[in-house]
Amino acid sequence: HETQTTCWDHPKMTDLFQSLADLNNVRFSAYRTAIKIRRLQKALCLDLLDLNTTSEVFKQHKLSQNDQLIGVQDVIGCLTTIYSGLEEKHKDMVNVPLCVDMCLNWLLNVYDSGRTGKIRVQSLKIGLMSLSKGLLEEKYRYLFKEVAGPTEMCDQRQLGLLLHDAIQIPRQLGEVAAFGGSNIEPSVRSCFQQNHNKPEITVKQFIDWMRLEPQSMVWLPVLHRVAAAETAKHQAKCNICKECPIVGFRYRSLKHFNYDVCQSCFFSGRTAKGHKLHYPMVEYCIPVSTKKYFAKHPRLGYLPVQTVLEGDNLETSLQIEYEQLKEQHLRRGINPLASPPDCVVSPQHASEDAELIAEAKLLRQHKGRLEARMQILEDHNKQLESQLHRLRQLLEQ
Ligand SMILES: [Zn+2]
Structure with a gap:
Protein backbone atom coordinates (compact mmCIF):
# COMPACT_ATOMS: atom_id res chain seq x y z
CA HIS A 1 0.00 0.00 0.00
CA GLU A 2 2.83 2.39 -0.70
CA THR A 3 1.40 3.74 -3.93
CA GLN A 4 -1.30 6.37 -3.75
CA THR A 5 -3.65 4.45 -6.00
CA THR A 6 -3.99 1.52 -3.61
CA CYS A 7 -4.46 3.85 -0.65
CA TRP A 8 -7.39 5.71 -2.13
CA ASP A 9 -8.93 3.40 -4.72
CA HIS A 10 -8.83 -0.11 -3.30
CA PRO A 11 -10.77 -2.31 -5.76
CA LYS A 12 -12.66 -4.03 -2.91
CA MET A 13 -13.73 -0.66 -1.54
CA THR A 14 -14.77 0.56 -4.98
CA ASP A 15 -16.93 -2.58 -5.31
CA LEU A 16 -18.39 -2.00 -1.86
CA PHE A 17 -19.28 1.63 -2.56
CA GLN A 18 -20.88 0.63 -5.85
CA SER A 19 -22.93 -2.06 -4.12
CA LEU A 20 -24.27 0.53 -1.67
CA ALA A 21 -26.15 2.10 -4.57
CA ASP A 22 -28.69 -0.76 -4.24
CA LEU A 23 -29.82 0.89 -1.04
CA ASN A 24 -30.80 4.12 -2.72
CA ASN A 25 -34.41 2.94 -2.92
CA VAL A 26 -34.72 3.13 0.88
CA ARG A 27 -37.01 6.10 1.25
CA PHE A 28 -35.86 7.45 4.58
CA SER A 29 -32.48 9.11 4.62
CA ALA A 30 -31.61 8.20 8.20
CA TYR A 31 -32.24 4.50 7.53
CA ARG A 32 -30.61 4.56 4.13
CA THR A 33 -27.49 6.12 5.58
CA ALA A 34 -27.44 3.88 8.64
CA ILE A 35 -27.85 0.71 6.55
CA LYS A 36 -25.04 1.82 4.25
CA ILE A 37 -22.78 2.54 7.22
CA ARG A 38 -23.70 -0.83 8.74
CA ARG A 39 -22.60 -2.59 5.53
CA LEU A 40 -19.37 -0.62 5.55
CA GLN A 41 -18.80 -1.36 9.24
CA LYS A 42 -19.16 -5.10 8.58
CA ALA A 43 -16.96 -5.04 5.49
CA LEU A 44 -14.24 -3.38 7.59
CA CYS A 45 -14.86 -5.89 10.45
CA LEU A 46 -15.30 -2.92 12.79
CA ASP A 47 -18.54 -4.51 14.06
CA LEU A 48 -16.22 -6.95 15.87
CA LEU A 49 -14.14 -4.25 17.52
CA ASP A 50 -14.98 -3.25 21.09
CA LEU A 51 -14.97 0.46 21.87
CA ASN A 52 -12.74 -0.22 24.83
CA THR A 53 -10.15 -2.00 22.68
CA THR A 54 -10.18 0.87 20.20
CA SER A 55 -9.46 3.29 23.00
CA GLU A 56 -6.67 1.07 24.38
CA VAL A 57 -4.97 0.84 20.98
CA PHE A 58 -4.94 4.65 20.74
CA LYS A 59 -3.21 4.82 24.12
CA GLN A 60 -0.77 2.09 23.14
CA HIS A 61 0.18 4.07 20.03
CA LYS A 62 0.48 7.24 22.13
CA LEU A 63 -2.10 9.10 20.07
CA SER A 64 -2.82 11.80 22.60
CA GLN A 65 -2.29 14.98 20.54
CA ASN A 66 -5.61 15.25 18.76
CA ASP A 67 -4.65 18.34 16.77
CA GLN A 68 -1.60 16.69 15.22
CA LEU A 69 -1.53 15.13 11.79
CA ILE A 70 -0.72 11.46 11.38
CA GLY A 71 0.80 9.96 8.24
CA VAL A 72 -0.23 6.84 6.36
CA GLN A 73 2.53 4.66 7.92
CA ASP A 74 1.39 5.49 11.45
CA VAL A 75 -2.25 4.86 10.57
CA ILE A 76 -1.19 1.47 9.17
CA GLY A 77 0.67 0.73 12.42
CA CYS A 78 -2.40 1.51 14.48
CA LEU A 79 -4.74 -0.47 12.22
CA THR A 80 -2.37 -3.45 12.22
CA THR A 81 -2.55 -3.59 16.03
CA ILE A 82 -6.35 -3.39 15.89
CA TYR A 83 -6.81 -6.09 13.25
CA SER A 84 -4.17 -8.45 14.66
CA GLY A 85 -6.09 -8.32 17.94
CA LEU A 86 -9.34 -9.05 16.11
CA GLU A 87 -7.76 -11.93 14.19
CA GLU A 88 -6.92 -13.67 17.48
CA LYS A 89 -10.57 -13.66 18.48
CA HIS A 90 -12.19 -14.18 15.07
CA LYS A 91 -9.78 -16.27 12.99
CA ASP A 92 -12.06 -17.04 10.05
CA MET A 93 -13.47 -13.57 9.71
CA VAL A 94 -10.45 -11.27 9.77
CA ASN A 95 -7.82 -11.11 7.02
CA VAL A 96 -5.36 -8.64 8.57
CA PRO A 97 -3.63 -7.19 5.45
CA LEU A 98 -6.92 -6.88 3.56
CA CYS A 99 -8.71 -5.25 6.50
CA VAL A 100 -5.82 -2.82 7.11
CA ASP A 101 -5.82 -1.84 3.42
CA MET A 102 -9.57 -1.39 3.26
CA CYS A 103 -9.84 0.53 6.52
CA LEU A 104 -6.95 2.81 5.57
CA ASN A 105 -8.66 3.40 2.26
CA TRP A 106 -11.89 4.30 4.01
CA LEU A 107 -10.20 6.66 6.50
CA LEU A 108 -8.34 8.49 3.75
CA ASN A 109 -11.48 8.86 1.66
CA VAL A 110 -13.39 10.22 4.64
CA TYR A 111 -10.78 12.47 6.23
CA ASP A 112 -8.26 13.26 3.52
CA SER A 113 -10.30 14.27 0.51
CA GLY A 114 -7.44 16.58 -0.49
CA ARG A 115 -5.18 13.50 -0.75
CA THR A 116 -2.32 14.86 1.33
CA GLY A 117 -1.53 11.44 2.83
CA LYS A 118 -2.19 12.74 6.35
CA ILE A 119 -5.21 12.91 8.63
CA ARG A 120 -5.79 14.51 12.01
CA VAL A 121 -5.32 12.23 15.03
CA GLN A 122 -8.77 13.20 16.27
CA SER A 123 -10.38 12.29 12.95
CA LEU A 124 -8.81 8.83 13.08
CA LYS A 125 -10.21 8.36 16.59
CA ILE A 126 -13.71 9.70 15.93
CA GLY A 127 -13.98 7.68 12.71
CA LEU A 128 -12.93 4.37 14.25
CA MET A 129 -14.92 4.89 17.45
CA SER A 130 -18.09 5.81 15.58
CA LEU A 131 -17.94 2.46 13.79
CA SER A 132 -16.81 0.33 16.76
CA LYS A 133 -19.07 -2.06 18.65
CA GLY A 134 -20.61 -1.01 21.94
CA LEU A 135 -23.61 0.42 23.69
CA LEU A 136 -24.82 3.65 22.15
CA GLU A 137 -24.49 5.84 25.22
CA GLU A 138 -21.10 4.32 25.98
CA LYS A 139 -20.08 5.43 22.51
CA TYR A 140 -21.33 8.97 23.18
CA ARG A 141 -19.26 8.94 26.35
CA TYR A 142 -16.08 7.84 24.54
CA LEU A 143 -16.58 10.36 21.75
CA PHE A 144 -17.12 13.17 24.23
CA LYS A 145 -14.06 12.17 26.25
CA GLU A 146 -11.91 12.33 23.12
CA VAL A 147 -12.67 15.99 22.47
CA ALA A 148 -13.13 17.21 26.06
CA GLY A 149 -10.35 18.99 27.87
CA PRO A 150 -8.64 17.91 31.10
CA THR A 151 -11.63 19.24 33.08
CA GLU A 152 -13.87 16.76 31.18
CA MET A 153 -15.91 19.67 29.87
CA CYS A 154 -16.47 20.59 26.26
CA ASP A 155 -16.82 24.05 24.73
CA GLN A 156 -18.49 25.01 21.44
CA ARG A 157 -15.31 24.64 19.42
CA GLN A 158 -14.61 21.15 20.79
CA LEU A 159 -18.18 19.98 20.18
CA GLY A 160 -17.96 21.47 16.70
CA LEU A 161 -14.81 19.46 15.98
CA LEU A 162 -16.48 16.27 17.21
CA LEU A 163 -19.59 16.77 15.07
CA HIS A 164 -17.47 17.80 12.10
CA ASP A 165 -15.43 14.59 12.22
CA ALA A 166 -18.54 12.47 12.79
CA ILE A 167 -20.55 13.95 9.94
CA GLN A 168 -17.73 13.18 7.48
CA ILE A 169 -18.84 9.54 7.64
CA PRO A 170 -22.27 10.09 6.00
CA ARG A 171 -20.76 12.83 3.81
CA GLN A 172 -18.35 10.37 2.21
CA LEU A 173 -21.36 8.17 1.32
CA GLY A 174 -23.02 11.14 -0.36
CA GLU A 175 -25.62 11.29 2.38
CA VAL A 176 -24.86 14.55 4.12
CA ALA A 177 -27.73 16.68 2.78
CA ALA A 178 -30.35 14.99 4.96
CA PHE A 179 -28.41 15.77 8.11
CA GLY A 180 -28.27 19.52 7.70
CA GLY A 181 -25.34 19.65 5.28
CA SER A 182 -21.74 19.79 6.39
CA ASN A 183 -22.46 22.93 8.40
CA ILE A 184 -22.57 21.80 12.03
CA GLU A 185 -23.07 25.29 13.53
CA PRO A 186 -26.86 24.94 14.02
CA SER A 187 -26.30 21.66 15.89
CA VAL A 188 -23.64 23.15 18.14
CA ARG A 189 -25.93 26.11 18.84
CA SER A 190 -28.89 23.87 19.65
CA CYS A 191 -26.81 21.85 22.11
CA PHE A 192 -25.55 24.91 23.96
CA GLN A 193 -28.95 26.62 23.86
CA GLN A 194 -30.43 23.60 25.57
CA ASN A 195 -27.84 24.14 28.28
CA HIS A 196 -28.62 27.85 28.77
CA ASN A 197 -25.64 28.94 26.66
CA LYS A 198 -23.13 28.09 29.34
CA PRO A 199 -19.56 28.22 27.97
CA GLU A 200 -18.99 24.48 28.53
CA ILE A 201 -21.08 21.33 28.80
CA THR A 202 -20.60 18.11 30.78
CA VAL A 203 -20.73 14.61 29.35
CA LYS A 204 -24.19 14.15 30.88
CA GLN A 205 -25.48 17.25 29.14
CA PHE A 206 -24.00 16.01 25.90
CA ILE A 207 -25.67 12.61 26.25
CA ASP A 208 -29.01 14.22 27.13
CA TRP A 209 -28.80 16.26 23.97
CA MET A 210 -27.78 13.24 21.85
CA ARG A 211 -30.82 11.42 23.22
CA LEU A 212 -32.94 13.95 21.36
CA GLU A 213 -31.31 12.57 18.21
CA PRO A 214 -30.25 15.89 16.67
CA GLN A 215 -30.59 16.00 12.90
CA SER A 216 -26.86 16.06 12.18
CA MET A 217 -26.22 12.93 14.26
CA VAL A 218 -29.44 10.90 13.92
CA TRP A 219 -27.73 8.34 11.65
CA LEU A 220 -25.63 7.14 14.61
CA PRO A 221 -28.49 6.01 16.93
CA VAL A 222 -30.24 4.61 13.84
CA LEU A 223 -27.07 2.63 13.01
CA HIS A 224 -27.29 1.03 16.45
CA ARG A 225 -30.97 0.22 15.94
CA VAL A 226 -30.22 -1.27 12.52
CA ALA A 227 -27.60 -3.51 14.16
CA ALA A 228 -30.01 -4.52 16.94
CA ALA A 229 -32.79 -5.30 14.45
CA GLU A 230 -30.67 -7.61 12.29
CA HIS A 297 -38.43 2.86 25.95
CA PRO A 298 -41.08 5.52 26.40
CA ARG A 299 -39.76 7.61 23.54
CA LEU A 300 -37.42 5.48 21.44
CA GLY A 301 -38.69 3.83 18.34
CA TYR A 302 -40.51 6.60 16.55
CA LEU A 303 -39.18 7.29 13.13
CA PRO A 304 -36.33 9.71 13.37
CA VAL A 305 -37.28 11.05 9.99
CA GLN A 306 -40.93 11.50 10.85
CA THR A 307 -40.38 14.90 12.37
CA VAL A 308 -38.67 16.06 9.21
CA LEU A 309 -41.52 14.86 7.01
CA GLU A 310 -44.11 16.32 9.36
CA GLY A 311 -42.22 19.57 9.44
CA ASP A 312 -42.79 20.02 5.73
CA ASN A 313 -46.53 19.42 6.00
CA LEU A 314 -46.74 21.39 9.19
CA GLU A 315 -45.30 24.46 7.58
CA THR A 316 -47.91 24.51 4.78
CA SER A 317 -50.80 23.62 7.04
CA LEU A 318 -49.75 26.25 9.55
CA GLN A 319 -49.58 28.87 6.85
CA ILE A 320 -53.07 28.01 5.58
CA GLU A 321 -54.42 27.96 9.11
CA TYR A 322 -52.76 31.26 9.85
CA GLU A 323 -54.25 32.89 6.73
CA GLN A 324 -57.72 31.58 7.60
CA LEU A 325 -57.45 32.84 11.15
CA LYS A 326 -56.27 36.23 9.99
CA GLU A 327 -59.22 36.48 7.62
CA GLN A 328 -61.68 35.43 10.33
CA HIS A 329 -60.11 37.84 12.71
CA LEU A 330 -60.40 40.70 10.25
CA ARG A 331 -64.04 39.88 9.50
CA ARG A 332 -64.85 39.79 13.21
CA GLY A 333 -63.12 43.12 13.63
CA ILE A 334 -65.10 44.74 10.83
CA ASN A 335 -68.55 43.41 11.80
CA PRO A 336 -69.07 45.49 14.97
CA LEU A 337 -68.21 48.62 13.01
CA ALA A 338 -70.72 47.73 10.35
CA SER A 339 -73.56 47.55 12.85
CA PRO A 340 -75.45 50.81 13.43
CA PRO A 341 -73.93 52.78 16.33
CA ASP A 342 -77.29 53.62 17.89
CA CYS A 343 -78.57 50.05 17.97
CA VAL A 344 -79.87 48.91 21.33
CA VAL A 345 -77.97 45.99 22.73
CA SER A 346 -80.40 43.30 23.80
CA PRO A 347 -79.40 40.83 26.57
CA GLN A 348 -79.19 38.13 23.88
CA HIS A 349 -76.78 40.26 21.93
CA ALA A 350 -74.73 40.93 25.03
CA SER A 351 -74.19 37.24 25.69
CA GLU A 352 -73.35 36.72 22.02
CA ASP A 353 -70.84 39.53 22.30
CA ALA A 354 -69.29 37.97 25.39
CA GLU A 355 -68.94 34.70 23.51
CA LEU A 356 -67.39 36.51 20.59
CA ILE A 357 -64.96 38.33 22.85
CA ALA A 358 -63.94 35.05 24.50
CA GLU A 359 -63.52 33.43 21.11
CA ALA A 360 -61.51 36.37 19.84
CA LYS A 361 -59.24 36.05 22.87
CA LEU A 362 -58.68 32.37 22.13
CA LEU A 363 -58.00 33.18 18.52
CA ARG A 364 -55.49 35.82 19.52
CA GLN A 365 -53.67 33.30 21.73
CA HIS A 366 -53.72 30.77 18.94
CA LYS A 367 -52.42 33.39 16.54
CA GLY A 368 -49.60 34.19 18.96
CA ARG A 369 -48.59 30.55 19.05
CA LEU A 370 -48.72 30.28 15.28
CA GLU A 371 -46.66 33.43 14.92
CA ALA A 372 -44.02 32.03 17.28
CA ARG A 373 -43.98 28.84 15.24
CA MET A 374 -43.69 30.84 12.01
CA GLN A 375 -40.74 32.68 13.50
CA ILE A 376 -38.99 29.36 14.20
CA LEU A 377 -39.70 28.19 10.68
CA GLU A 378 -38.43 31.47 9.26
CA ASP A 379 -35.21 31.15 11.25
CA HIS A 380 -34.85 27.61 9.99
CA ASN A 381 -35.43 28.84 6.48
CA LYS A 382 -32.72 31.47 6.91
CA GLN A 383 -30.29 28.82 8.09
CA LEU A 384 -31.09 26.68 5.06
CA GLU A 385 -30.66 29.65 2.76
CA SER A 386 -27.26 30.46 4.22
CA GLN A 387 -26.24 26.82 3.80
CA LEU A 388 -27.40 26.93 0.21
CA HIS A 389 -25.48 30.13 -0.31
CA ARG A 390 -22.34 28.52 1.07
CA LEU A 391 -22.82 25.48 -1.14
CA ARG A 392 -23.19 27.73 -4.18
CA GLN A 393 -19.98 29.51 -3.23
CA LEU A 394 -18.23 26.15 -2.95
CA LEU A 395 -19.50 25.13 -6.37
CA GLU A 396 -18.27 28.36 -7.92
CA GLN A 397 -14.78 27.89 -6.51
ZN1 LIG B 1 -43.39 -7.05 3.91
Missing part, protein backbone atom coordinates in the same frame (compact mmCIF):
# COMPACT_ATOMS: atom_id res chain seq x y z
CA THR A 231 -31.29 -10.67 14.43
CA ALA A 232 -34.78 -9.70 15.63
CA LYS A 233 -37.68 -12.07 14.87
CA HIS A 234 -41.14 -10.69 15.66
CA GLN A 235 -44.21 -12.84 16.14
CA ALA A 236 -46.16 -10.84 13.60
CA LYS A 237 -47.09 -11.02 9.93
CA CYS A 238 -46.39 -8.35 7.35
CA ASN A 239 -49.72 -7.04 6.03
CA ILE A 240 -48.18 -6.45 2.62
CA CYS A 241 -45.78 -9.27 1.64
CA LYS A 242 -47.15 -11.69 4.31
CA GLU A 243 -43.68 -12.42 5.72
CA CYS A 244 -44.12 -14.22 9.05
CA PRO A 245 -42.40 -13.94 11.46
CA ILE A 246 -41.15 -10.48 10.56
CA VAL A 247 -37.33 -10.39 10.62
CA GLY A 248 -35.50 -7.10 11.13
CA PHE A 249 -37.41 -3.95 11.93
CA ARG A 250 -41.12 -4.31 12.51
CA TYR A 251 -43.42 -1.32 11.96
CA ARG A 252 -46.79 -1.16 13.61
CA SER A 253 -49.50 1.32 12.72
CA LEU A 254 -50.80 3.69 15.35
CA LYS A 255 -53.91 4.34 13.22
CA HIS A 256 -54.92 0.84 12.10
CA PHE A 257 -55.42 -2.01 14.51
CA ASN A 258 -53.17 -5.01 13.90
CA TYR A 259 -51.37 -3.51 10.94
CA ASP A 260 -47.73 -4.64 10.81
CA VAL A 261 -45.21 -4.04 8.06
CA CYS A 262 -41.78 -5.59 7.51
CA GLN A 263 -38.75 -3.38 6.91
CA SER A 264 -38.38 -4.07 3.21
CA CYS A 265 -42.02 -3.10 2.54
CA PHE A 266 -41.73 -0.11 4.83
CA PHE A 267 -38.51 1.17 3.30
CA SER A 268 -39.81 0.83 -0.24
CA GLY A 269 -43.02 2.64 0.64
CA ARG A 270 -45.52 -0.15 -0.07
CA THR A 271 -48.89 0.14 1.68
CA ALA A 272 -52.11 -1.84 1.94
CA LYS A 273 -55.68 -1.51 3.23
CA GLY A 274 -55.87 2.22 2.55
CA HIS A 275 -53.02 2.83 4.95
CA LYS A 276 -51.44 6.17 4.10
CA LEU A 277 -47.66 6.59 4.04
CA HIS A 278 -47.79 9.52 6.44
CA TYR A 279 -49.75 7.65 9.14
CA PRO A 280 -47.69 7.37 12.31
CA MET A 281 -45.93 4.06 12.82
CA VAL A 282 -43.99 2.68 15.75
CA GLU A 283 -40.72 0.93 15.11
CA TYR A 284 -39.56 -2.16 16.95
CA CYS A 285 -35.97 -3.28 16.62
CA ILE A 286 -36.22 -5.95 19.31
CA PRO A 287 -39.05 -8.46 19.70
CA VAL A 288 -40.96 -7.64 22.87
CA SER A 289 -44.59 -7.16 23.72
CA THR A 290 -45.90 -3.68 23.03
CA LYS A 291 -46.57 -2.96 26.70
CA LYS A 292 -43.12 -3.95 27.90
CA TYR A 293 -41.46 -2.05 25.07
CA PHE A 294 -43.13 1.22 25.97
CA ALA A 295 -42.43 0.77 29.64
CA LYS A 296 -38.74 0.38 28.83
